[in-house]
Amino acid sequence: MPTSRVFLLVCAATAGLCAQTADQPLTNADIESMLSSGLPESTIVLKIHKAAYFGLVDLDSSPAALIVLKGKGAGEQILNAVVWAEPYGAERKEAQAAEQQAAQQKQLEEQAAPGLPDGAGVYFKGSSAWVRLPAFLFWTPLYSGWAWMRGERVFSIPIANEPSEVPVSGAAPIFYRRSPRPDEGWQIVHVASRNHQRQLRLISGGVSDQTDKLAASQVTDVQVKPVAGGIFALQPKAQLQEGEYALCTGVSGGRGLKECYSFNLRQ
Numbered sequence: 001m002p003t004s005r006v007f008l009l010v011c012a013a014t015a016g017l018c019a020q021t022a023d024q025p026l027t028n029a030d031i032e033s034m035l036s037s038g039l040p041e042s043t044i045v046l047k048i049h050k051a052a053y054f055g056l057v058d059l060d061s062s063p064a065a066l067i068v069l070k071g072k073g074a075g076e077q078i079l080n081a082v083v084w085a086e087p088y089g090a091e092r093k094e095a096q097a098a099e100q101q102a103a104q105q106k107q108l109e110e111q112a113a114p115g116l117p118d119g120a121g122v123y124f125k126g127s128s129a130w131v132r133l134p135a136f137l138f139w140t141p142l143y144s145g146w147a148w149m150r151g152e153r154v155f156s157i158p159i160a161n162e163p164s165e166v167p168v169s170g171a172a173p174i175f176y177r178r179s180p181r182p183d184e185g186w187q188i189v190h191v192a193s194r195n196h197q198r199q200l201r202l203i204s205g206g207v208s209d210q211t212d213k214l215a216a217s218q219v220t221d222v223q224v225k226p227v228a229g230g231i232f233a234l235q236p237k238a239q240l241q242e243g244e245y246a247l248c249t250g251v252s253g254g255r256g257l258k259e260c261y262s263f264n265l266r267q
Contacts (some may be wrong), residue, residue: 059085060082
């Protein structure tokens with residue numbers, strides 16, 4: 001008789017035990033119960049395999065536990081099946097622990113920053129809802145080479161033609177971001193306007209140096225504080241005046257590459 005048909009017949013004959021696999025993990029106590037009920041060894045082994053397949057096992061294969069099972073009548077095949085299936089229960093427990101930890105972290109994050117979106121980015125809590133700051137990238141060597149050829153140590157790079165559509169209030173606004181990288185150094189940069197174009201001012205380190213810095217006069221350092229779970233708060237260390245700004249950080253592995261988020265500060 002095919003194995004699958006045997007399995008179906010076993011499930012039909014032991015409906016309560018088969019239903020158990022779908023509801024809760026199989027334990028040593030369940031195996032002892034099946035042994036005391038006189039179920040065939042092949043049926044118990046098949047039950048262990050089925051439970052392990054679904055990751056629903058909570059078995060103990062320690063020497064003491066195996067001795068107890070042997071004393072209850074377990075043969076070699078059942079004992080070997082218990083030893084084989086036990087790791088599948090460990091995987092299940094690890095997954096459950098990870099899910100529980102993630103749920104706890106999500107709860108802490110929701111308490112600390114209610115409604116903060118899950119998507120990547122930088123956010124500001126407006127009067128009625130969270131606002132996502134528009135992002136842009138710029139690569140300083142793209143512009144510094146031309147500036148060096150023209151003999152310019154201080155130069156500007158264009159970032160936008162229109163002012164930011166994200167209004168931010170307060171002289172020391174707090175922004176939120178999920179999981180900043182440890183090596184990220186954040187700065188708030190004042191954005192200049194020239195001929196209806198938004199620009200950032202940089203100081204070239206020369207072609208040999210390849211290090212370009214934002215002009216100190218337009219930069220405010222940012223303090224990064226953990227809020228809860230994977231959420232961090234970013235706040236300027238000094239008060240800002242009204243105007244256009246960009247919250248910027250370096251990109252790991254990208255020399256001279258900056259990731260910025262623009263906003264319009266209004267008092």
